[in-house]
Amino acid sequence: MKHLEALAGHEIFTRVGRIADSMGMEAYVVGGFVRDYLLGRGLKKDIDFVCVGSGIELATAVAKSYDAHVPLSVFKNFGTAMVKLADYDIEFVGARKESYHRDSRKPIVEDGTLEEDQERRDFTINALAICVNGDRFGELIDPFEGLKDLKRKIIRTPAAPDTTFSDDPLRMMRAIRFAAQLQFDIEPETFEGICRNAGRLSIISQERIIDELNKIILCPQPSYGFKLLFVSGLLQEFFPEMVELQGVDSVGDRSHKDNFYHTLQVLDNISKHTDNLWLRWAAIMHDIAKPATKRYSQKVGWTFHGHEDKGARMTPGIFKRLKLPMDERMKYVQKLVRLHLRPIALVSDKVTDSAVRRLLFDAGDEIEDLMTLCRADVTSKNNARVKRYLANFDKVEQKMLEVEEKDQVRNFQPPVSGEEIMELFQLKPSKIVGELKNEIKEAILEGEIQNNREEALAFLTKLAALRGITQTKKNEL
Template structure:
């Protein structure tokens, strides 16, 4: 197969090929760029491999431009990178690799193109296209990558045991590519995932979560998590999510499988957001159900307090998974803690006071909280789903009405602790906190409006009842 016509849209590839010819080097575009070219997917990274020094080729290419282009050389890895507008061009010499049992860091030696292709993770990533003038556009596909693209198959070029044992991160990449491309994993390759799942322990948490986040951001992340679960890869790093799976029954009373429910919630929220952290909130929202599961003869299975316990579990899980321990974690924690609150408002007469409290606690994240609540409706009964979503419409209308009237979102009490201390001449104390709290409660309950004049009037009234007098 000759792909010269497909390459013609990329002028920079011709330029690199000409530089390789001048240096007398065999050169190819390889890997993901070739795969995406054949799949007609957009790509902004081009990997070049040459039989010889990739750094030497990169320097030649950088010097061939009229203007100066950013060139980064990584001598320890034998690679170089050029950044060109939106493009990243990576250069490496063809190499072969060998591994120690306790490490995914390879021992690297110079190699042939075939040896370089053999070391790659999957057949669809092991294709190369020549960019030398004499053979420009010729596809080198020793492992039938084109055939696997047509079949929509993820398959290793070598025995899966060799590919995965050498670098266990490739197991997560198999699931990630299958999820992103909507491909199947070839049976023997999938068997390799289950056989070598425990090898994942030699991979750093940072590398693992990078792949997981790419699965989370896919169009149908549930597919990837099902593959992770069945292959036992998920068990290696996220046991709390694994524990959600399963159904307990006592007599005729059962609860839903919370693992598959969570995956449905995650898929439900995908069309509404590109936010990684809102999707993580969907993953985490029921994470404490196994720890709070109880059976009551009258009520059946209950999970009382799972929202609060889930919020308490969130920092520990984020820390272990190498997710950020900053405002993003606190955002997820907040949504986990509050995710039942709007649902409770659906099931009762919605009062202004309840809405104010929800607005006060959710702040600017109220819209995201409502997205999570809507995604959490996963009943198989379409009429029940329709009824719940209609009730959420009413709650959202009420939220808008109360917010426009009372301005409670990100609410701060109109009277500060400093003003209370100054007005009554008292030091920082429990009494100051009690005064602030009573003013806040009065506003949230609708006893006074959210303004300074009414807050100060109430402050004097409460102070008088407590025997606190104004400073002379």
């Protein structure tokens, strides 16, 4: 079967084939490039070549074949080499077979045949190889029926699933990631292998796990991947707090909704509007403290009072354990978790400008993202109710625009600084300075004074007089 006809004019394939012929080597393009090419997903910028022989020698010859300097990186310990060519990263490796000790992820690597190299790969759709040698250019080598699995939209392992997943447990995460990205099914025996080997994920570093998880989160419909993670038992291995969201408690005829599936719906909803990974993480985390705050009251039924504040307090610990960044990105997620209920309280016609000012001040530059999260959080099966809530959010956003245009409180700093207060009243750094500055801020948020220096200084004069503080630089007031 001939493939790559459309790529025959792409010089890298013909060049590698010509050089491999001159060295007496078989050479093949393999892996994700072949998979995506056959799926019509466009040309990946990462191209992997396997040769029956030394990948380093082939890469070196290819790099030297260009008149201009071509960067070559050699990794002798792994038997691989990388050629950087324009926008392409081209990796070369010799065909090999691998075996593993049960308690280690480090393989014992030996030279192997092409088929042995294909069998050691994670899935049949990634085990496809296309020859680039001159007389066989475009010939598909598919001993494990990967092409058929592409057409059937199936994720399946070339070797026995228990062998594949026990050797490298990260492949279980990759199976679910590919299923989510491609919207494929995982073949039943392969999925059962994931379920049986879920506990093996413990030997994988958290960094590698989270890298796969983030790719799932960035899928168009991430809930599909999370459901597979949950059912397989993998999610419990690294994110038990999310697993605890699942389930419904009832007292009589009073039940609460399943917060796990609600969270997944919020995640899908928000994914329709943003590719921001951290806004998607805020959707995942927004109700994470509901199990810890769940209470039942005879008067009102099930409650989760304070889950937004407790969720914000839980965020740093979860991020640290998952090896997510402990920087402004974590603080961004934490902030949205803490504030995600605030806009809901503003849907009343009786809401004051003061409440809107405070939300604008507290949310700052994240106000638009917060509103996107709030809209995604509307998941009722009652369509009329959903429309009503979204219409109310429209009103809140309009109110925000009006208040911000008038008062400019978003991210504002009090018009009089602490240093100025100390200078005006000859005060040393102290509690009173902070109190005066805070009272100016509160007066602006409450609408008692406008957000400008003139009114702030006049207000400060009155505050100082009430506290018996003498002005020392009256001309500046």
